[in-house]
Amino acid sequence: MNPWQVLDIAPSGDPRAIKRAYAKKLKQTRPDEKPEEFQQLHAAYKQALGLAAQKTDATAGEIHGGTAPLAAPGQEAGSDTGVTSRGASLPETPIMPDTAVTEPGQGAAPAHQSPTGPTSEPDQPDAPGSADTGDAELQRNARIDEYHRVLARVDSTLEHRQRVNDQASWQFLAESPFILEEEYNWNLGLGVFQRVAQYSAAVASAAQRYTDRPGIDIRLLQYFDSLFAWSEDPAYLSEHFDAVLVDAVLPRLDEYAARAGDPQRGLRGGRKLVLERATPEEERFPEYYFGSFLARAFAVLLDVFLVYVALGVITSAVLIKHGASEGDASSTALMVSVGGYLLLAWLAESSRWQATPGKYLLGYRVTNRQFRRMGYAHGLWRIVSFTLTLPLYWLAWLVNCFLNGNLLHDRLSRSYVINWRKSREEAGG
Amino acid sequence: MAVIGIDLGTTNSACGVLTDDGVTLIPNRLGELLTPSVVGLDESGELVVGRTARERLINHSDRTVAAFKRLMGTDHRIKLGRQLFNATELSAVVLRSLKEDAEAYLGEPVSEAVISVPAYFNDNQRHATKQAGELAGLRVERLINEPTAAAIAYGLHDRREGNFLILDMGGGTFDVSILEFFDGIMEVHASAGDNFLGGEDFVEAMIEGVLTEQGMGREALSARQLQNLYMQMETSKRRISQKPEQILELELGKQKLEWVVTADWFEKLSAPLLLRSKRPIERALRDAELPPQKIDEVVLVGGSTRLAQFRSLVGRMFGRLPSCHLDPDTVVAMGAAIQAGLKSRSAALEDIVLTDVCPYTLGTGVLNEDSPDQGDYFMPIIDRNTVVPTSVVRRVWTAHDNQAQVNVRVYQGENRLVNKNVYLGEMQIPVPKGAKGEESVDIRYSYDMNGLLEVDITVTSTGRTHHKLIEFAPGALSDEEIQRSREKLAKLKFHPREEEENRALIARGERLYESSLGDKREYLARMLGEFDRVLDSQNPAEIRKAQLHLREVLDRLDGEDWI
Structure with missing residues (x-):
């Protein structure tokens, strides 16, 4: 791309002319209206300015060549890098007076540390050898x-x-x-x-x-x-x-x-400051471990028991009071508990905890295939899958024993049950 | 229909409008140009904003909050009384109050605004500001960087050409911008800043200083005492150049003591803050590739640049006196108003174009195989101080065999490790499975004039482009949450405008009453009772007279200067 064409001027070494041309063009190419053309124009403008600067250097070099160096040593001519060598330093300052540690180059600060250069020292004479050196x-x-x-x-x-x-x-x-x-x-x-x-x-x-x-x-x-x-x-x-x-x-x-900039600093008033979505960063591990089948079976039993204590006992008590036989009542209670468990599993596994109480206790989490929390719809599908495998009874049990923790209904519903605790420990170790 | 320009500050806010006669700043319901960015709920559950709220901060600090701008773009929420508010909602309340002021002043509905934000605000903070505007019923046509807004105001005012360095130190943030003016073009060369450096930090340092010297912690102070201390320190900070020695009566826990604030003490406490302020200045100069000699004018913006210590620091750095002939408190609002005019294409501004830069580097995380425990490497996509709007694409490849998706995390910052940069959110992109390094995606970052980032990701093998919202962005409100906030705020009302004057006076009177003792206290009680009685009479002439009288009394008794 020829910058001069974009700017619509003849090649020039005069930055002023380039700026004028750019200004004229820019008014027809407003950045908010024509962003792409603007990027092009701006790039051309910068390029043209760069070319112009090179040109000036070249001519300046020809004229003054050999007589006196134009720029201070270490500073590229005309590059305006904002880096002036620290001319006015304390040459005698003994930086390391009493030890033999590596010498930090007496007063020669890294150049970029002092873009403000000599002007930062108003008490230093601008030109060396001026009248008030004594004062300095x-x-x-x-x-x-x-x-x-x-x-x-x-x-x-x-x-x-x-x-x-x-x-x-x-x-x-x-x-x-x-x-x-x-x-x-x-x-x-x-x-x-x-x-x-x-x-x-x-x-x-x-x-x-x-x-x-x-x-x-x-x-x-x-x-x-x-x-x-x-x-x-x-x-x-x-x-x-x-x-x-x-x-x-x-x-x-x-x-x-990394932790600097406490947003609470300076805040005034308010009864309480609450931070709810604490860390958006989820826990990620290099490797994930499936939960074991037996532990999961145990978790299910525990959960059903919990639900039974909460729901089943009440149900059977109510039924018995209303004249149902003990056997009927307890089987109904068991049915209610299983139903309750399915509901609980759906809600708990797709919730923020990603686990039923039993699984949570074991340090297990239910995730999707990206090791993230499932949505509620996905969670529902998982429970339906689970229910679908139930009629297979012992067959399902047998098959599941050989699936290394990635069970039938997990596979069917494209979800995982991960031993989160172990994954975390392995990652940490 | 008018578009207004708003400066939504940490400590104070202001708004203005561009008319045929130039920029006009809009007075609020108290007739003042600055509205303190303080929000509270009063006993009847109605909203209190501005000066009245600021007065109530002392005695009702559990129902009033200030300096919440720092929480923009975070998930923090603040409890006022029984309700929780996030910073976006609180800002919306301030904006709504400014909007109503503008409508009353202009006599027409206002539904569009340009809002200024610190140049160093990140993407989340900018989005939060925009959402605050929307919650307040304002379409936010443009976010403008505060130093840039100030530069516009100066540029139009002076019509001078050359390189300008704008130093904008407000209540909570410090911004540095280097601009060049020529032929009606305002070109920002570089911006840098510190989002946690402002007037509030000087006060904070003074309070730390007092408490350390007394060997106390903040918990030893009651809420009222702490707020009172803030007020006293704010006052003495403002007076420090005129009165190098001030004697304050402090009440800390159970003890009362006399405290002498001297200029030396203040300088000692402010030295670390002042030294911190040099870093962004140096960085901006470095990025703009300009030596200090080539800066034609140094312009001071923001209330905190009134500090003599800051001025002399700048004077020493540049070997010249900085200029500040426009009011540093309102110049940003003026600039925002001009930008609003630019937006609606005022004829007077036809020949002015502004170009700005992105003040920080934006990039994504890529796998760090050298030292996995340090976290991912940061891969820059848009370099800092690139002129905006801009759009840059970079390609990344899958890092594992059979990788099913690419997780593109968006970061902002200058460190080579992502952990040390600011996390802005992330996106999940499914890719076809294949061997490691076989699949790739093109990540396109587009940064618009408002400083808002958009991310598009194209899977190279399928050519499918994903244009999703960034997820998990701290402080971002979903559409649902916005709707809920809108309903919540709609339920909260301001008191009638014409009563505001009386309410502000009473709030101030009550603040003074609680902080004074003996005869003075009794006198204040009598005056306030008298005032209440006149208000009940509903006789406008009498009320007017009583207002004047009470204000005189309060002015005489009030030793503070902190609003």
């Missing part, structure tokens, strides 16, 4: 001093067994006057990370100084992370710190991050 020097020294002071305090807080996990004793971090400044924050974050990670790793291995110390609470780690955004840049941390240290902190934060 002072400013920088103030930050370096503060950096050391805070880290010393981190060390002393980690020494105090009672204070380690008390969030209040860490408030001094947020009180640090330069904490909101990009570069100071970054460096301090690395310093704190190293110390906290060392502490955590030591506690975990229970080998060194901190054997009798409590581990760092996840809430505290979250607090650190909210200040220093460690979890935003795991790649950098893994590159510059020992794996042991990184593993002592980041996985825990990561685990939390």
Whole structure:
């Protein structure tokens, strides 16, 4: 696709002209009315802008070639990536003053960490060598001093067994006057990370100084992370710190991050908060096990017994009171119980519990062939299938013995009875 | 017929309409432009919304709720009195009240609206917002991203060209958008955000701070005390730049104490939140591939951007003062109103086109054979900051022999594992059985201008296309549930509009009565009794006079500034 054709202009290196052409076209190709044409137009527009940028680079290269590099090192000319190298950093800042852990490249933050670049430091002179370098020097020294002071305090807080996990004793971090400044924050974050990670790793291995110390609470780690955004840049941390240290902190934060954003936070009032459809995610297992035939037979007996206790006893009592013979009454009661059982099985197996009380007790669930809950219609068909196999009596029993838990009526109704408990245990183990 | 634009906020809502004379914001029944997004039921079971409800939050917190926007698109429900409401229904109540205000103001029925949502709202939250509109009797023609709406208002106002960075920090959400204006085109380059960062979180942090320093938990406070604390902290947060030292009388459990709120204390508590706000800004700049120097203007939107600490942070990041010459509280509603006008093709807006992006990556889960215990891998389908509307197809293959169906789960997020992304729902697609990898399906994600996602799945071997609704989406209401909600809400009525003024005054008076003691309390009781008596007289002139008088008294006695 030729972008110039779509835009209806001659090839041009002037972004302004491209934008004008795009604007003109776009007014006839509104995104809500002609979505497909719009996508095409937009792609052409982006492509044209890209071509124009290349062109400018090429010409610029010809003119200035060899004299002075146009862009800062590490920055592609004219690509506007928003990534400026961290020119104004604290070169003297000793990031790791007292240990021999891997050096996190003094102040050289990963470029993307600082898209805000030099402007984030209003106190840094824009052009190097401007008049107030002396002032800048002072400013920088103030930050370096503060950096050391805070880290010393981190060390002393980690020494105090009672204070380690008390969030209040860490408030001094947020009180640090330069904490909101990009570069100071970054460096301090690395310093704190190293110390906290060392502490955590030591506690975990229970080998060194901190054997009798409590581990760092996840809430505290979250607090650190909210200040220093460690979890935003795991790649950098893994590159510059020992794996042991990184593993002592980041996985825990990561685990939390998935659960972050509690929608209840900030909610005001209301008598009670209810969460009904708790997890839409159903339990899935890699492998499913059929329920055993004998256990299922036992479950059926149990269920019929339960129904008999609930319904049958009353029925027979009522019948006897009305003059029926004991034998008649009990056989009617049994019939009622069996009928009651079928009804119960239908409703319970297609319900949220997916099991009759007996099956539930055994940890069994009735599912469709996708291992999900059956609908009520499907459940009804299952019960009808079951009833259809009943007249076969011992024959059905015999056949079922050899079907490995996938019984006749299961097959007929395209449903499964799964040993959910076992499936879960196997998946977990 | 007019189409209105609505800003449905976490803390406050507003609405506006585009007329021949430009954008007009619509005053509510109290004559105010902002309606607090608070909903309650009063003793007679009637609905209370807005300022009156906000006042009642203190003493009737079990029948009143605020900041429920955060529960949109979740399955949480809130019990008010004896009834359960989900966030969609509560939002519908606020929308209905705004709709009635607009109808009274315009003198004609209103049945269509454009509603603004945080740019970082996910598919479920957007659907919930749309459904809330429908429950309120509004056809929601378009959902517009809040920062985009603000940009429209600024763009039309200034008619300047260049790159704009919009920072929208409201009560509950923080959004960042980078736009370029040229030749009547507003092009959003990138959006990013944090759905759990806003004014309410600053107050929350202050409360945490007080309770931690006192060594107490929330459970030690009665509901009334907690709400009272919220109110006091909200007030002092708003005043923190003018009054760097404020003395508050707190009542916590059984103890009463004096508490000094200082600027230092507030800064310490807000530092983590402010640092968090930098992340989306950095990400948006990165995604737009623009260095900060190329941003021509930084625009602040949303009430929380009034915080001096936030402003100076932004000032430091960009080395310049941000602009905010339109009211940050109502600029989103203005933008939404303009979008509503755009939608009905106002002649004045013929030459304006807006293009927006999808702020997060959408994809599906695919089998993770490397480390099955970590869960499936995330396969992106639509990358974040793709211009919308867009439609992308990717193909996936069966993972097992004799697989009878493919389970397409829809996720949103940036992590490579699905477990760490947001689950939006799923679809079951039957496929012919075959050897592993033999069958495949094409998954097409289509993302429209409203930020709503549609999924179509085609089985390649049969050519059959499935266009099903996404199942199990949290917070989504089925048609049945919508019908039930509609009936439930239809039974609930607002009080007559003309009484609202009196009700708001009484609610405020009662709140003050309960929080004061001694002479002041007696005085308030007398004033409220007097007011009731005048109301009973039903003499309009007298009532008018009594209202003025009572308001004066309450203004004098009320030290809070929190609505």
